[in-house]
Amino acid sequence: MHPQLFFFLFITFSFHPCSSQKNIQFKSCAPLPFSCGNFTKNITFPFSIDGTSPGCGLPDLHLSCTSDNLAQLMMNNVSYQVKNIDYEKQIMTIANMAYINIDDSCSYLSINTSFDYSLFDYTGNDHNLTYYGCSIPLNWSSSGFYELCNTGDYYYFIAVAVGVFDPLGYDYCDSRYNVSIGKPYSMDDLMKVLADGFDVMWKPGKDWCDKCVRSGGRCGFDESKPNDPLCLWPNGVEILAGLFELPKLVARLPHRPKSSTQLTYEKFNMGVD
Numbered sequence: 001m002h003p004q005l006f007f008f009l010f011i012t013f014s015f016h017p018c019s020s021q022k023n024i025q026f027k028s029c030a031p032l033p034f035s036c037g038n039f040t041k042n043i044t045f046p047f048s049i050d051g052t053s054p055g056c057g058l059p060d061l062h063l064s065c066t067s068d069n070l071a072q073l074m075m076n077n078v079s080y081q082v083k084n085i086d087y088e089k090q091i092m093t094i095a096n097m098a099y100i101n102i103d104d105s106c107s108y109l110s111i112n113t114s115f116d117y118s119l120f121d122y123t124g125n126d127h128n129l130t131y132y133g134c135s136i137p138l139n140w141s142s143s144g145f146y147e148l149c150n151t152g153d154y155y156y157f158i159a160v161a162v163g164v165f166d167p168l169g170y171d172y173c174d175s176r177y178n179v180s181i182g183k184p185y186s187m188d189d190l191m192k193v194l195a196d197g198f199d200v201m202w203k204p205g206k207d208w209c210d211k212c213v214r215s216g217g218r219c220g221f222d223e224s225k226p227n228d229p230l231c232l233w234p235n236g237v238e239i240l241a242g243l244f245e246l247p248k249l250v251a252r253l254p255h256r257p258k259s260s261t262q263l264t265y266e267k268f269n270m271g272v273d
């Protein structure tokens with residue numbers, strides 16, 4: 001079936017003129033300029049900043065600006081620097097703030113940079129780095145471990161050889177840290193690689209927001225149903241969940257639409273492949 005016909009049909013069948021989200025509007029979800037240090041971006045769904053209207057950006061994806069002028073996102077109580085947001089690819093580059101301006105305390109190593117899987121996914125660009133915390137110095141040359149840092153009575157090691165023993169099997173090593181990095185590291189640039197961060201793909205809007213934006217709409221959500229897609233259009237028409245994946249219908253080709261509502265559909269239609 002012709003894709004445009006298909007699209008016209010399911011919109012015709014699924015239009016919800018009296019949806020409950022009428023308080024969330026196209027114009028209130030306009031992109032908001034955000035500037036913090038070197039980071040300058042127009043912020044739209046799924047992100048929010050101070051001033052984002054309810055329903056336009058998720059509170060869990062709130063960007064702020066630190067006193068050091070770093071764009072910040074808090075996740076699982078861990079503070080990340082936001083280095084880039086690519087709306088088209090739905091990829092954000094973030095770095096654990098602990099790895100920036102590190103001091104001699106080693107405390108920056110005692111943090112996992114695991115992230116919130118309900119909101120984010122790995123991308124193909126990521127690599128894992130695993131290191132261990134131990135109460136005695138391991139002998140690197142005999143054990144295959146490289147010391148990253150020590151506090152005097154606690155030592156952090158990274159395994160540099162494949163197939164070395166698991167230090168967690170020993171009493172004196174009691175912690176393991178998994179950290180995401182954006183590219184393979186060498187010992188010389190490990191701290192830089194950590195500070196450069198890694199890519200994550202955000203999940204909210206994954207399957208529909210790009211289509212909504214390309215059709216001239218803006219993405220939003222209803223706070224009572226935050227997981228349901230909501231595409232806002234200038235004339236107030238809202239398109240709800242699942243519309244992009246309805247089963248195919250068989251019907252005759254309709255005449256050219258005439259009403260203003262149908263014209264909007266047509267515009268939407270053109271925005272989708």
Ligand SMILES: *[C@@H]1O[C@H](CO)[C@@H](O)[C@H](O)[C@H]1NC(C)=O
Nearest residue numbers: 036037038039068069070071
């Ligand atoms: C901004 O960019 C400049 C040059 O790229 C860099 O030296 C500086 O550290 C950056 N500042 C921040 C806050 O990222």
Ligand SMILES: *[C@@H]1O[C@H](CO)[C@@H](O)[C@H](O)[C@H]1NC(C)=O
Nearest residue numbers: 031032033034040041042043
């Ligand atoms: C934000 O949007 C405005 C208006 O469309 C545009 O002029 C500006 O260049 C954008 N800023 C960034 C950082 O993309």
Ligand SMILES: *[C@@H]1O[C@H](CO)[C@@H](O)[C@H](O)[C@H]1NC(C)=O
Nearest residue numbers: 074075076077078079112116
């Ligand atoms: C997050 O940090 C706050 C303040 O430091 C603390 O009170 C809270 O328990 C932490 N929450 C989690 C889940 O670790």
Ligand SMILES: *[C@@H]1O[C@H](CO)[C@@H](O)[C@H](O)[C@H]1NC(C)=O
Nearest residue numbers: 122124125126127128129178
């Ligand atoms: C890193 O670890 C996560 C969680 O165990 C896994 O899903 C991901 O595939 C790993 N990435 C690489 C490049 O090994």
Ligand SMILES: *[C@@H]1O[C@H](CO)[C@@H](O)[C@H](O)[C@H]1NC(C)=O
Nearest residue numbers: 137138139140141142143144
């Ligand atoms: C580390 O192990 C090597 C080989 O087993 C040994 O020659 C060296 O003395 C050890 N170094 C320390 C500091 O224990």
Ligand SMILES: *[C@@H]1O[C@H](CO)[C@@H](O)[C@H](O)[C@H]1NC(C)=O
Nearest residue numbers: 110111112114175176177178
């Ligand atoms: C770090 O994360 C790994 C994987 O989730 C977990 O096994 C480990 O206990 C965590 N370490 C600490 C110190 O929280």
Ligand SMILES: *[C@@H]1O[C@H](CO)[C@@H](O)[C@H](O)[C@H]1NC(C)=O
Nearest residue numbers: 114128129130176177178179
């Ligand atoms: C931690 O990293 C190790 C080694 O890359 C991997 O086998 C393990 O699945 C990771 N665990 C988590 C919870 O990410």
